[in-house]
Amino acid sequence: MTTDHTEESGKEKKSLNFIEAIIEEDIQNRKNDARVHTRFPPEPNGYLHIGHAKSICLNFGLAEEYNGKCNLRFDDTNPEKEDTEYVDSIMEDVRWLGFQWHGQHLYASDYFDQLFEWALLMIRQGKAYVDDQAQDVISQQRGTPTRPGIESPFRNRSVEENLDLFMRMKAGEFPNGSRVLRAKIDMASPNMHMRDPVMYRILHAEHHRTGNKWKIYPMYDYAHGQSDYLEGITHSLCTLEFEVHRPLYDWFLDQVTESAYRPRQIEFARLNLSYTVMSKRKLLELVKKGYVNGWDDPRMPTIAGMRRRGYTPASLRAFADRIGVAKRDNTIDVGLLEFMVREDLNKITPRVMAVLDPVKLIITNYPDGQTEDIELINNPEDADSGSRMVPFGKELFIERDDFMVDPPKKFFRLGPGRQVRLKGAYVIQCENFELDEQGQVSTIYCTYDPETKSGSGSSQPKVKGTLHWVDASKAIDAEVRLYDRLFSDEDPAGHKEQDFLEFLNPDSLKVLQNCKLEPMLATAKAGEKFQFQRIGYFCVDPDSKTDKPVFNRTVSLKDNWAKMNQQ
RNA sequence: UGCCCGAUGGUGUAAUUGGCAACACGUCUGACUCUGGAUCAGAAGAGUUCAGGUUCGAGACCUGAUCGGGCAACCA
Numbered sequence: 001m002t003t004d005h006t007e008e009s010g011k012e013k014k015s016l017n018f019i020e021a022i023i024e025e026d027i028q029n030r031k032n033d034a035r036v037h038t039r040f041p042p043e044p045n046g047y048l049h050i051g052h053a054k055s056i057c058l059n060f061g062l063a064e065e066y067n068g069k070c071n072l073r074f075d076d077t078n079p080e081k082e083d084t085e086y087v088d089s090i091m092e093d094v095r096w097l098g099f100q101w102h103g104q105h106l107y108a109s110d111y112f113d114q115l116f117e118w119a120l121l122m123i124r125q126g127k128a129y130v131d132d133q134a135q136d137v138i139s140q141q142r143g144t145p146t147r148p149g150i151e152s153p154f155r156n157r158s159v160e161e162n163l164d165l166f167m168r169m170k171a172g173e174f175p176n177g178s179r180v181l182r183a184k185i186d187m188a189s190p191n192m193h194m195r196d197p198v199m200y201r202i203l204h205a206e207h208h209r210t211g212n213k214w215k216i217y218p219m220y221d222y223a224h225g226q227s228d229y230l231e232g233i234t235h236s237l238c239t240l241e242f243e244v245h246r247p248l249y250d251w252f253l254d255q256v257t258e259s260a261y262r263p264r265q266i267e268f269a270r271l272n273l274s275y276t277v278m279s280k281r282k283l284l285e286l287v288k289k290g291y292v293n294g295w296d297d298p299r300m301p302t303i304a305g306m307r308r309r310g311y312t313p314a315s316l317r318a319f320a321d322r323i324g325v326a327k328r329d330n331t332i333d334v335g336l337l338e339f340m341v342r343e344d345l346n347k348i349t350p351r352v353m354a355v356l357d358p359v360k361l362i363i364t365n366y367p368d369g370q371t372e373d374i375e376l377i378n379n380p381e382d383a384d385s386g387s388r389m390v391p392f393g394k395e396l397f398i399e400r401d402d403f404m405v406d407p408p409k410k411f412f413r414l415g416p417g418r419q420v421r422l423k424g425a426y427v428i429q430c431e432n433f434e435l436d437e438q439g440q441v442s443t444i445y446c447t448y449d450p451e452t453k454s455g456s457g458s459s460q461p462k463v464k465g466t467l468h469w470v471d472a473s474k475a476i477d478a479e480v481r482l483y484d485r486l487f488s489d490e491d492p493a494g495h496k497e498q499d500f501l502e503f504l505n506p507d508s509l510k511v512l513q514n515c516k517l518e519p520m521l522a523t524a525k526a527g528e529k530f531q532f533q534r535i536g537y538f539c540v541d542p543d544s545k546t547d548k549p550v551f552n553r554t555v556s557l558k559d560n561w562a563k564m565n566q567q
Numbered sequence: 568u569g570c571c572c573g574a575u576g577g578u579g580u581a582a583u584u585g586g587c588a589a590c591a592c593g594u595c596u597g598a599c600u601c602u603g604g605a606u607c608a609g610a611a612g613a614g615u616u617c618a619g620g621u622u623c624g625a626g627a628c629c630u631g632a633u634c635g636g637g638c639a640a641c642c643a
Contacts, residue, residue, distance in 0.1 A: 380604095
């Protein structure tokens with residue numbers, strides 16, 4: 001969304017997206033009494049993902065922006081697929097994102113009685129009929145996009161017979177699939193959806209809310225618009241694939257009302273994110289086949305997964321705002337999402353010391369047995385965040401990456417003879433190092449200059465690098481889970497010949513076991529977020545135990561050194 | 568051979584009575600820095616899918632084409 005600063009007024013004038021433009025025009029014309037009432041209508045058959053987050057932010061955001069209301073309505077017209085488990089997770093996700101729906105949460109199944117009455121009305125008006133044909137016959141008669149369909153032999157039976165049959169369908173007299181109720185529209189319509197679409201099918205299935213009351217269930221096209229109408233929805237937002245359904249949405253409304261009030265369906269392009277998949281089917285497959293550890297695996301683009309990963313609601317909302325909304329197909333660079341979290345986390349997150357891949361460093365001239373407390377600022381971006389004391393001693397751990405036996409000139413860290421600052425403490429100089437049998441650096445020996453303590457103000461040697469560290473004797477052990485993109489291909493689902501699973505990134509999860517953290521982190525609670533100084537943003541995973549903290553990497557810090565090395 | 572959408576830098580989104588294309592991410596420079604983070608300063612990068620037309624003037628309007636997406640569940 002672009003803002004433009006008008007100099008005279010000093011006010012921000014936001015440019016409108018196409019939906020806002022429609023809404024403002026409707027308000028202008030006092031359409032529907034100038035009300036704005038949207039709804040978020042998930043089917044409770046899976047977990048919400050970032051694409052839904054876009055829709056949630058849109059619907060609830062528009063309601064807020066125009067002093068309107070937004071309902072949460074579960075589209076539960078298919079008892080075979082839907083479950084209460086999902087209802088709960090969806091409500092949790094919406095609330096977590098920071099939105100509150102208007103009144104109670106609602107269900108399409110709340111309207112089954114009314115929908116049935118209206119169906120009866122349509123039958124009486126000769127606008128609907130019961131078709132006894134098998135599914136594949138009906139399907140064949142529907143024709144193709146380029147060839148008109150043909151009319152069902154049952155299309156013109158009497159109102160009485162239709163009424164009788166439909167009542168008996170409701171009563172459960174017929175088996176699944178034996179009959180349907182169809183709208184009588186136009187089998188020759190160039191729009192496939194207008195070729196006598198099915199309104200009701202027979203389903204002897206237990207519904208998660210209505211139990212065994214119903215043996216027939218309404219189809220989406222029939223139920224959705226009527227539900228909107230019953231709730232007083234004014235702007236019914238959905239994704240592009242429903243564009244061709246709109247004439248049907250309007251047609252069904254025409255059959256039951258002549259009132260001036262009308263909900264309007266508006267379609268927008270769904271979100272696509274690079275390096276991931278978004279379809280429920282594919283996400284389900286990842287879970288079912290065990291490629292990830294459940295719906296809330298931090299690598300999943302689900303809201304639950306992102307929450308566990310450490311994303312904040314504010315960052316997701318900012319993301320939704322930034323990507324805007326339009327009708328053209330789009331693929332958002334996942335880098336933008338990452339930028340949004342960093343931006344938020346940078347402001348709110350306490351900085352802490354954590355060494356992921358530790359190597360021992362001994363300060364040879366530091367007195368044996370001495371320790372001291374070093375004061376560290378919690379967050380330089382937040383003046384109110386204060387400071388804390390962190391233990392420092394003769395033996396420390398530093399990051400293995402921060403030392404090179406034979407460093408290049410541009411390497412600003414430690415190497416034989418080189419000087420660096422230990423963050424918040426002293427300047428040290430590397431005097432020596434030891435290798436183990438594998439040739440890996442096992443211990444680094446340094447000397448320190450007591451005069452260089454942080455804040456001492458004394459003229460200090462200029463050093464190029466500053467390292468993070470932890471006191472070896474006081475550090476706590478932790479497990480750290482490093483997450484990377486789940487797929488190594490930008491568009492894993494976009495290959496005709498190859499299955500998306502072939503593009504799974506084998507390194508999407510790296511578990512580090514011997515990480516060393518500053519002591520204060522022992523008491524961090526699940527969900528708490530930190531910046532591991534110089535590394536990235538991390539949060540405490542629910543798997544965390546008091547004696548075994550577990551941290552998830554939300555996103556790494558921007559790393560120019562790594563970038564330089566790639567080139 | 569049908570119907571419905573869409574097309575603006577690498578990626579998104581703007582340009583609201585037609586007035587010489589803006590913002591964000593990314594990229595590249597440089598400054599600063601006790602996070603190679605953040606911040607700050609700057610740069611490159613599109614002439615708006617193409618061809619006609621209307622107009623003094625078109626990314627916006629008209630016509631045609633091209634390309635991309637969607638539509639043939641008793642799914643939503």
